Amino acid sequence: MPLRRRLIAAALTALIAAAPAGFAAEPGxxxxxxxxxxxxxxxDRVRENSDIARAEGAMLYEVVDSCDGWATRxxxxxxxxDRDGQEVETTSDYSxxxxxxxxxxxxxxxxxxxxxxxxxxxxxxxxxxxxxRVRYTAPEAKEETLPRGTLLPMLHTIRALAAARANTRLLVVPLFDGTSADGAQDSTTVISAWQAPQAGRFPELAQLGSARMRVAFFDRNPAQGSNGGGASAPDYEVGLRYYANGVADELxxxxxxxxxxxxxxELSMLPNPC
Structure with a gap:
């Protein structure tokens, strides 16, 4: 039962895209x-003729404010x-x-x-x-050029949240998060209207506004340059809700x-040491 090549990368990108651009004081x-x-x-669901019968697992995410940067794991x-009862278990550890x-x-x-x-x-x-530029040490030592306008994952989420507050519905940028050995990907983020605080399970989020987003990721074609997704099919897509403090749910x-x-x-806030 083959796994899709981007299985882990997609899930990682879904949550790791959440943090700021501090010293330059990016708004938000x-x-x-x-x-x-x-x-x-x-x-959640399978397409017709899919071989997948069951999927279950867990994801643990931690982000620590280290004053000059954000450390995530x-x-x-x-x-x-699959429908024959065969199981494949995949794990990842990403920092x-x-x-x-x-x-x-x-x-x-x-x-x-x-x-x-x-x-x-x-x-x-x-x-x-x-x-x-990206300088890889694994899977092999090599360098890749990043396209103009590339955002790192933490800054990408801040920009997306700012766009939601400004009633902007689309963010199209190259994104590099370190989950691919091929450099940056093109990303297209479709953003819903900013929502007022809503009562919910987690009191840490109850007083915060939020926005739902749908992020599509596309492999880049260096010969053609960035197409922002264009008319091609995305490599994968992620839907989620981000709260104003960068916490994500409903993936x-x-x-x-x-x-x-x-x-x-489960959700716990970590103290700010700065």
Whole structure:
């Protein structure tokens, strides 16, 4: 039962895209908070003729404010069962450090399938006005050029939240988060109207506004340049709701043949040491 190539990367991108661009004082950056969140993953729906019968797992995400940057760690586990009862279990351990000026990202990602390491990606990215570069140390030592306008994941979420407050419905940018060994991807974020605070399960979120977003990711074609998604089919899509402080819930991760639902189960805020 083959897994889609971007399975783990999609889920990682869904939650890791959440933090600020501090030293340059990006509007909204001060609202981001360190927190620890646990999500339950389950099968939402499958397409006709899909071989997937069941999906279940968990996702743990932590972001720590280290004053000059944001340190994140995400651990992800998903077990897929096909219609013949065969199971495939995948896990990942993904860590980043993004400076608050949104210019530098250090990243490591280790994925396993059935207990064996299937992929490891590591390196450092630097964003410049001209685009920037990624220097990989794994899976091999190499460099990739970043296109002009590339955002790192934390800054991307701040920009998306700012767009929601400004009643802007679309954000189209190249995005680099360190989950791919091929450099940046094009991203198109469709943003809903900003919502007033609503009563809910978590008191930490009850007084905060929020916006629902749908993010589509597209592999770039360097020969054609960025097309912002264009008319091509996305590599994967993620739907979610972001609160004003960068906490995400109600995830929908679409992998083509099937969709995984992510529900926030536990949430704790981490103290600001700065």
């Amino acid at each position: 950056a001060e609202a981001m908070v360190g927190h620890r969140a646990a999500y339950r993953l389950s099968l 995400q651990r992800f586990q998903l077990r897929l069962t 980043t450090f993004e400076t608050k000026d949104g210019r530098t990202l250090r990243f490591t990602l280790t994925q396993t399938s059935q207990g064996a390491v299937s992929q490891r990606i590591a390196g450092e990215a630097e964003v410049t006005p001209e685009g920037g 929908k991760m679409e992998f083509g043949d099937f969709t995984v639902d992510g529900k926030l189960q």
